[in-house]
Amino acid sequence: KHRKGVNFSDRGMTLEQKINESNKYYLMEEIAVVHKKPTPIQIVKVDYPKRSKAVIREAYFRQASTTDYNGVYKGYYLDFEAKETRNKTNFPLKNFHDHQIFHLDECLKQQGICFTIIRFASLERYFVTPASFVIHAYREKDKSSMTLKEIESHSYEIKSGFRPTLPYLEAVDKLIADRKSE
Amino acid sequence: KHRKGVNFSDRGMTLEQKINESNKYYLMEEIAVVHKKPTPIQIVKVDYPKRSKAVIREAYFRQASTTDYNGVYKGYYLDFEAKETRNKTNFPLKNFHDHQIFHLDECLKQQGICFTIIRFASLERYFVTPASFVIHAYREKDKSSMTLKEIESHSYEIKSGFRPTLPYLEAVDKLIADRKSE
Ligand SMILES: [Mg+2]
Ligand SMILES: [Mg+2]
Numbered sequence: 001k002h003r004k005g006v007n008f009s010d011r012g013m014t015l016e017q018k019i020n021e022s023n024k025y026y027l028m029e030e031i032a033v034v035h036k037k038p039t040p041i042q043i044v045k046v047d048y049p050k051r052s053k054a055v056i057r058e059a060y061f062r063q064a065s066t067t068d069y070n071g072v073y074k075g076y077y078l079d080f081e082a083k084e085t086r087n088k089t090n091f092p093l094k095n096f097h098d099h100q101i102f103h104l105d106e107c108l109k110q111q112g113i114c115f116t117i118i119r120f121a122s123l124e125r126y127f128v129t130p131a132s133f134v135i136h137a138y139r140e141k142d143k144s145s146m147t148l149k150e151i152e153s154h155s156y157e158i159k160s161g162f163r164p165t166l167p168y169l170e171a172v173d174k175l176i177a178d179r180k181s182e
Numbered sequence: 183k184h185r186k187g188v189n190f191s192d193r194g195m196t197l198e199q200k201i202n203e204s205n206k207y208y209l210m211e212e213i214a215v216v217h218k219k220p221t222p223i224q225i226v227k228v229d230y231p232k233r234s235k236a237v238i239r240e241a242y243f244r245q246a247s248t249t250d251y252n253g254v255y256k257g258y259y260l261d262f263e264a265k266e267t268r269n270k271t272n273f274p275l276k277n278f279h280d281h282q283i284f285h286l287d288e289c290l291k292q293q294g295i296c297f298t299i300i301r302f303a304s305l306e307r308y309f310v311t312p313a314s315f316v317i318h319a320y321r322e323k324d325k326s327s328m329t330l331k332e333i334e335s336h337s338y339e340i341k342s343g344f345r346p347t348l349p350y351l352e353a354v355d356k357l358i359a360d361r362k363s364e
Contacts, residue, residue, distance in 0.1 A: 033288045035248050038222040041238065056223065056241035066217050070252065072261070075293035077254035106215045111257035 013165070015084045015119040015126075019069065022164035026073075032169060034071030034078060040064055066103045073169060076176060077112040079104065080131075084119040090145040091118055093138050101138050104131040113175055117168055118151065127155035128171035130178075195347070197266045197301040197308075201251065204346035214351060216253030216260060222246055248285045255351065258358060259294040261286065262313075266301040272327040273300055275320050283320050286313040295357055299350055300333065309337035310353035312360075 013021070016036070026032040045058035067081040081100050085091050104114045114131035133154045137146050156171035195203070198218070208214040227240035249263040263286070265277050286296045296313035315336045319328050338353035 027288065030288070030291055033285070033292055033294075038220040040220040041223050041225075041241070054243060056238060056243070059223070059238040059241060061236060061238070072259035072289050072292040072294040075259070077257070077259040079254070103215070106209065106212070107254050109212055110215050110254040112215075112254040 015082050015117065015121075015166075016068070018160065018166040019082055019117065019168070022166045022168065023069075023071075025164040026169065032071060032073035032078070034069055034073070036069055037064070037066060063099065065099055067100050070107075073113075073172060074176075076172075077107070077110070078172065079107045079112050079114045080116060082117045082119075084121050086121050088120065088122050088148070090147045091120075091151060092145045093143065096134070096138055101135055105135050108132065108135075113172060113179070115172070115175060117166075118155075120148065124160065126158045126160060126166060126168075127151050128158055128168055128175070129155040130175060197264050197299065197303075197348075198250070200342065200348040201264055201299065201350070204348045204350065205251075205253075207346040208351065214253060214255035214260070216251055216255070218251055219246070219248060245281065247281055249282050255295075255354065256358075258354075259289070259292070260354065261289045261294050261296045262298060264299045264301075266303050268303050270302065270304050270330070272329045273302075273333060274327045275325065278316070278320055283317055287317050290314065290317075295354060295361070297354070297357060299348075300337075302330065306342065308340045308342060308348060308350075309333050310340055310350055310357070311337040312357060 020036060023032075023034045023036070026034060040062040041056075041059045042062050043056055043059045045056070047055045047057050049055065067079055069082065070077070070079045072078065081096070081104070083091070083095050085095065107114045108131055116129050116131065116134050118127045118129060119125070120127075129151060134146070137143055137150070156174050158166060158168055158171050160166055202218060205214075205216045205218070208216060222244040223241050224244050225238055225241045227238070229237045229239050231237065249261055251264065252259070252261045254260065263278070263282050265273070267273050267277065289296045290313055298311050298313065298316050300309045300311060301307070302309075311333060316328070319325055319332070338356050340348060340350055340353050342348055
């Protein structure tokens, strides 16, 4: 593996790295503008050394209030959360946080295109699942996971490739078409 | 004025504080979902003390690649940058950074609703200006500022008030109407 700036091989890339690479490609080709949101940090102490850049010396992780990614594509607002599991037959719903589900729901009410990208790492399979299904599953009483079968039947599967590494907008096109035919 | 978890007076609030308050109101009322992007930080060293939360001990500010705010409103993607000046007759274009102008331009190409909110602090006046005008001014040769007159004639002025503190979506409605009539 030789990497510099961009990965030569997608082996060993995390889901987030693949999405970030894909977003760079989409931006460069002017196909879409999607960015990962920075982790929110509460900064307490900063040193300003002479002749050198500011150093944060005390800071804490804060609770995010949104999902990982959002952006714009053909006039549509996109919002999504990316998650991985090593499980082979189901995705545990505890991997989602309340604030992520709440945020996806709020964005849906504003007619955003909202979804999750779930990677089954052991199977090397990727699913783009509409947020409406995930929210419903998350809120269902006594339901602790979505089975692979459920995910298969409610999602668009995408294949990891090259340029972009993870062509998730193909699935987004289908979500947009589904919405139009509703 | 008595609020809870909110500033008691809007005197002394910065532009960003006013926008953040407004966004809370818009979210609570399910009018729009707009969040400020966290400052991107490169984390180098984290301590994990026993029985207490993780402390970031060395980190650096990174260059942002987007504007301050984005979100979704009635299906529209919103993207904007907020800026203040104490000047009384013009707004210096050097207050914008290349990456902000680039980002606004990329989002415009994807049909986002893109704009700036400029506060003339000494005048207590607020303007919502379409990104297309700001980008054009920024790229004009030998132009170092936008005059107040130019801003007045290319913007929708908004008034600071109560619930929301800064009702910028009123101006956004006009930008959307303008786009439709183009
Ligand atoms: Mg994630
Ligand atoms: Mg700003």
